[in-house]
Amino acid sequence: MFMMKNVLRNLLSRNATRKYPYVRREPFPDYRGPVQIDAEKCILCGICAKKCPSQCIAIDPKEGTWDLDLLACVYCASCVEACPKQCLSMGKEHPAPRLGHDHLVVYGTGKKKKARAEAGGKTDAPASETEK
Numbered sequence: 001m002f003m004m005k006n007v008l009r010n011l012l013s014r015n016a017t018r019k020y021p022y023v024r025r026e027p028f029p030d031y032r033g034p035v036q037i038d039a040e041k042c043i044l045c046g047i048c049a050k051k052c053p054s055q056c057i058a059i060d061p062k063e064g065t066w067d068l069d070l071l072a073c074v075y076c077a078s079c080v081e082a083c084p085k086q087c088l089s090m091g092k093e094h095p096a097p098r099l100g101h102d103h104l105v106v107y108g109t110g111k112k113k114k115a116r117a118e119a120g121g122k123t124d125a126p127a128s129e130t131e132k
């Protein structure tokens with residue numbers, strides 16, 4: 001009987017959840033969204049990759065790439081705090097739902113392969129970043 005009261009109350013009350021991603025709540029002030037990088041400042045030193053508990057950052061100094069596995073990131077901000085160039089930050093937007101291991105790939109400065117940044121890439125990322 002006690003349970004029936006709860007069932008009826010829940011049936012007649014408004015939803016407690018939102019239909020994300022169609023309905024999005026405004027992020028709280030200290031909300032941590034997806035990691036953002038200012039590619040121009042990155043020196044590919046690798047400190048962020050060493051500090052990342054999820055091991056989701058891969059750096060290839062030869063290729064000049066900084067690669068983040070967007071699904072594996074746990075939004076801890078350790079990389080942001082460790083970066084000596086302050087080129088990482090936590091975004092303020094809710095991340096898009098993901099089905100697989102999409103990567104944010106950035107071509108850093110000071111490396112030969114920066115020119116590859118101009119050679120294509122995806123849609124909603126800045127010129128020197130691609131998602132794949």
Ligand code: SF4
Binds near residue numbers: 047066082084088
């Ligand atoms: S993001 Fe910062 S810590 Fe990571 S490789 Fe670039 S400069 Fe180094």
Ligand code: SF4
Binds near residue numbers: 073080
């Ligand atoms: S926020 Fe945490 S888990 Fe995500 S890339 Fe940075 S250190 Fe790794």
